[in-house]
Amino acid sequence: xxxxxxxxxxxxxITEGTVEAINSDxxxxxxxxxxxxxxxxxxxxxxxxxxxxxxxNKVTNKDIVLISRQMSTLFEAQVSALRVFxxxxxxxxxxxxxKYITEVSxxxxxxxxxxxxxxxxxxxxxxxxxxxxxxxxxxxKLDQTFTYLADYLDRTYEVIxxxxxxxxxxxxxxxxxxxVMILMFTVIIPKIAVMITDSGQEVxxxxxxxxxxxxxxxxxxxxxxxxAIFFGYSVLKYRHTEAGAKRIDQIIxxxxxxxxxxxxxxxxxxxxxxxxxxxxxxxxxxxxxxxSSVVDNLVYKEVIEKALTDVKGGAxxxxxxxxxxxxxxxxxxxxxxxxxxxQLGSILKTMAKFYQREVSNAVDTLVSLxxxxxxxxxxxxxxxxxxxxxxxxxxxxxxx
Numbered sequence: 001x002x003x004x005x006x007x008x009x010x011x012x013x014i015t016e017g018t019v020e021a022i023n024s025d026x027x028x029x030x031x032x033x034x035x036x037x038x039x040x041x042x043x044x045x046x047x048x049x050x051x052x053x054x055x056x057n058k059v060t061n062k063d064i065v066l067i068s069r070q071m072s073t074l075f076e077a078q079v080s081a082l083r084v085f086x087x088x089x090x091x092x093x094x095x096x097x098x099k100y101i102t103e104v105s106x107x108x109x110x111x112x113x114x115x116x117x118x119x120x121x122x123x124x125x126x127x128x129x130x131x132x133x134x135x136x137x138x139x140x141k142l143d144q145t146f147t148y149l150a151d152y153l154d155r156t157y158e159v160i161x162x163x164x165x166x167x168x169x170x171x172x173x174x175x176x177x178x179x180v181m182i183l184m185f186t187v188i189i190p191k192i193a194v195m196i197t198d199s200g201q202e203v204x205x206x207x208x209x210x211x212x213x214x215x216x217x218x219x220x221x222x223x224x225x226x227x228a229i230f231f232g233y234s235v236l237k238y239r240h241t242e243a244g245a246k247r248i249d250q251i252i253x254x255x256x257x258x259x260x261x262x263x264x265x266x267x268x269x270x271x272x273x274x275x276x277x278x279x280x281x282x283x284x285x286x287x288x289x290x291x292s293s294v295v296d297n298l299v300y301k302e303v304i305e306k307a308l309t310d311v312k313g314g315a316x317x318x319x320x321x322x323x324x325x326x327x328x329x330x331x332x333x334x335x336x337x338x339x340x341x342x343q344l345g346s347i348l349k350t351m352a353k354f355y356q357r358e359v360s361n362a363v364d365t366l367v368s369l370x371x372x373x374x375x376x377x378x379x380x381x382x383x384x385x386x387x388x389x390x391x392x393x394x395x396x397x398x399x400x
Contacts, residue, residue, distance in 0.1 A: 003018065003027040003042065003043055004016075005017060005018070005019060005027070005038060005040065006038075006039050007031060007036035007037055007039055007040075008037045009035065019031060024043070058096070059094070059100070059124040061156065062157060063097055064129070064153055065153045065157060067088055067092070068149045069150045071142075072144075072145075072147040072150060074087065075142045075146060081142075082105060085101055085108060086105050089101040089105055096124075103117075103120070103121070104118060104121070107120070113137060114133055114142070115131075115133045115134035118130050118133055126293075126294055127293055127294070128277070128291075128293075129149060131277065131282060131290050132280055132282070133146075135281050136280065144280075145280060148276055149276075152272060155272060155352075156272070159360070162359070162363050163359060166366055166370075169367075169370075173374055173378070177381070182221075185218075186214070186217050186218055186221060189210065189211070189389060190215070192389055193215075195393070195396070196392045196393070196396070199396045201392065201396060204391060206384065206387070207388045207389070207392050210388040245298050246298040250299050252297075253299060257362075261363065261366065262297070264355050264358045264362060266295055266296075266297050266300045267327075267351075267355045268358075268359055269294070269296070270291055271331070271348045271349075271351040271352035271355060272348075272349075272352035272356075273287070273290070273291040273295075274287050274288070274291055275348035275352055278348065279345045279349075285308065285311060288311065288317075289308060299326060300326060303321075306324070307320035307321050307324070316336070317335055317344075318335040319336075321335060334350070334351055335351075
């Protein structure tokens with residue numbers, strides 16, 4: 001890093017300049033050895049000279065899983081925290097992650113705890129992650145903590161990736177089909193329409209509908225495109241408001257079948273988060289607070305926050321969750337059993353596995369249903385379009 005400083009030299013005059021060092025403490029020490037009295041020092045902001053490739057240089061869940069497993073192995077081998085982060089920083093390839101790990105190492109060298117050092121980089125290490133590490137520091141079980149974190153992130157990554165990948169193929173097919181249809185309606189059918197119209201023959205009603213749609217797209221297509229872009233932009237802006245985000249999250253949950261898939265995904269995440277933190281010794285109130293921030297759905301976030309308020313007032317978690325329709329009764333009853341037997345962590349682990357299997361099965365079923373439905377729908381669409389165009393041409397050819 002490069003630091004810009006302003007200092008007073010031994011002659012009493014003010015001097016300015018830059019110094020390169022791994023952190024500000026080392027920079028100050030270097031300048032003081034030269035007899036300078038530091039009055040101001042700050043890191044040089046080089047961002048304005050750099051292109052932003054943050055999309056390609058983003059820290060992913062997979063990156064954190066890998067370094068968590070490495071940290072677990074190194075801590076289990078009794079390697080010191082500073083040495084652990086120095087070793088990991090040396091072998092990380094992704095620049096942004098290398099920068100974060102190096103800064104964490106520098107902070108630890110300066111006397112900071114691991115959790116506080118990680119908390120400075122929230123885009124890589126979530127509140128959940130930091131709280132888990134803090135619990136590991138307090139219990140002296142950092143190796144186990146990083147193993148829990150790696151396992152948890154691995155499970156989350158697998159479930160989310162499977163759900164996301166299930167929608168990629170049908171989305172691609174639908175977009176391609178719409179592109180081909182638009183090309184047909186705006187380029188090919190208008191040319192055929194001239195021939196059909198000039199023939200003077202009576203055309204079937206479905207052919208008239210196709211010709212009207214084609215004419216509408218040709219003459220109003222630009223305005224339709226502008227309207228679609230404006231609508232998409234409006235939805236995006238609305239999505240970034242609290243009311244809009246909650247409304248869209250609720251709409252997603254209300255979509256038949258897809259909504260059930262997402263509900264199971266969120267329930268799996270809630271149970272897995274709570275289990276991982278409770279097993280690690282984090283108090284239930286803190287566990288609920290963190291879970292509400294990482295559940296990634298405002299409807300369930302509000303449910304957890306209201307349950308948290310009730311638990312603070314002395315109510316058990318089962319009855320707090322039981323008042324919300326978003327939490328199924330089987331989960332409420334299982335949590336109640338866990339509270340009564342003192343095995344809440346184990347029960348939550350069982351529920352997390354149950355909903356992960358449900359998500360996996362729902363995705364497999366969705367994929368198996370989507371393919372035949374798409375094939376039949378696309379076949380019907382193409383067949384009707386071809387019939388609407390070819391039948392009049394066949395009649396013209398027969399008449400001549």
